[in-house]
Amino acid sequence: MHIAVIGAGAVGLATARELAVRGNRVTVIEASRPGAGTTGTTFAWVNSHGKEPQSYFELNLAGLRAHHELDAALGGGPRWFRPTGNLEWATAPEHAEALRTRAARLRERGYAVREPTPAQARELEPGARIPDGAGAVAFFPAEGHVLTGEFLARMLTDALACGAVLRCPARVAEVAPRPGGVRLLLEDGSAVQADAAVTAAGRWTEALTATAGHPVPMAGPEAPGSAAVGHLGYTAPAPVRLERVLTTGRLNVRPDGGGRLVLQGLDLDADADPAAAPAPRVAEALRERLAEVLVGGAFAEVAEVRVGRRALPADGLTVCGFADPDARLYTIATHSGITLAPALARWAAEEILDGTERPELAGFRPGRFRGGRPDVHLTQARLPGRQ
Known part of the structure; x- marks a missing residue:
């Protein structure tokens, strides 16, 4: 079977790899370069604990487990998945109460949660500046983070080794599904004919699926302050000891390899504007918060702030x-x-190749939008560290 995959981000390349290792002919079409879209500006925290409703929690839990399974199955070489857990603490009363409530709810769901004392948490993460008076502390040991460059490299090289072809840069202008196949018209005037196509185009999904007559509405990724827009800070190598994701009321931080860190302060996102360079105050605020959270943070340089x-x-x-x-x-x-890339890749391959309908995806089908664009309050992008 010949399957075209549109998009070479985490989801697209994981799906291409899954299809290719099963012996299919795969063509990946990427408009810019692998990882240039959403994957290039992501905090890359693998977790399920802040995800609601229950069906979305379970979907992300399956994604978390799939990372553990894929990491164990492939082994060897650079490891993209770092299952070192997530340590969260709260100093503000409202955040502390929410953290305790969330930990109790997750424990009832069978999710791995520990509630160490501040002293025990500092033994777990010696560089963390966790005050003795912290109102609540929780550790989620099954969670982790992904080094996105390492992940993309493994997915891409595996897919190509199995015969997949990468067309890059090449932008799809139109998708035309029809009985027996699908035709992709590229902006350069060429076309790709395949038995099926997978769109893994991130924020470009709505425009792309609209050309096929089956639009999937997406939150506007261009509007300043939108739930789909946010800042991420990247440090130069810093004298900071950090093994895992840390989430606090003011800063989320994780290692990014080579002594570098990725920083996120969700309350700073209100002014994030994709059309403008981030204000210098964002980098300064992230550095100040890092100094509050980690020993050595005062000596870190925020080398870059991106608007994701x-x-x-x-x-x-x-x-x-x-x-x-x-x-x-x-x-x-x-x-x-x-979080979901390994699980969605496997399930998509089963549904495309075998006609198997995965029950895990029952509430997440594109058909739910056929009645038009929903008018709901978007919360999923605002959950980490803000509960």
């Missing part, structure tokens, strides 16, 4: 399934792309 644009479906929940009645156009769009 999240791939956020209009109702905040993942989209995964066939968009057309002839089952030729398979669409994946999700804010949880890093």
Whole structure:
């Protein structure tokens, strides 16, 4: 079977690899370069604990488990998945109460949660500046983070080794599904004919699927302050000891390899504007907060602040399934792309190749938008560190 995959981010390359290792002919079409879209500006925290409703929690839990399984199955070489857990603490009373409530709810769901004392948490993460008076502390040991460059490299090289072809840069202008196949018209005038196509185009999903007559509405990724827009800070190598994701009321931070860190202060996102350079105050605020959170943070240099644009479906929940009645156009769009990539890739391959309908995806089909664009409050992009 010949399958075209549109988009070479985390989801697209994971799907291409899954299809290729199963012996299919795969063509990946990428408009810019691998990882240039959403994957290039993501905090890359693999977790399920802040995800609601229950069905979305379970979907992300399956994604978390899939990372553990894939990491164990492939082994060897640079490891993209760092399952070192997530340590969260709260000093503000409202945040502390929410953290305790969330930990109790997750424990009831069977999610791995520990509630160490501040002293025990500092033993776990010696560089963390956790005050003795912290109102609540929780450790989620099954969670982790992904080094996105390492992940993309493994997915791409595996796919190419199995015969996949990468066309890059090449932009798809139109998708035309029809009985028996799908035709992709590229902006350079060439075309790709395949038995099926997978759109893994992130924030470009709506425009792309609209050309096929089956639009999947996405939250606007261009509007300043949108839930789909946010800042990420990247440090130069810094004298900071950090093993895992840390989430606090003012800063989320994780290692990024080579002594570098990725920083996120969600309250700073209100002014994030994709059309403008980030204000210098954002970098300064992130550095100041890092000094508050980690020993050595005062000596870190925030080398770059990027404005990321999240791939956020209009109702905040993942989209995964066939968009057309002839089952030729398979669409994946999700804010949880890093967490879900291995699981969605496997399920998509099963549904495309075998016609198997995965029950996990029952509430996440593209068909739910056929009645028009929903008018709901988007929350999924704002959950980490803000509960």
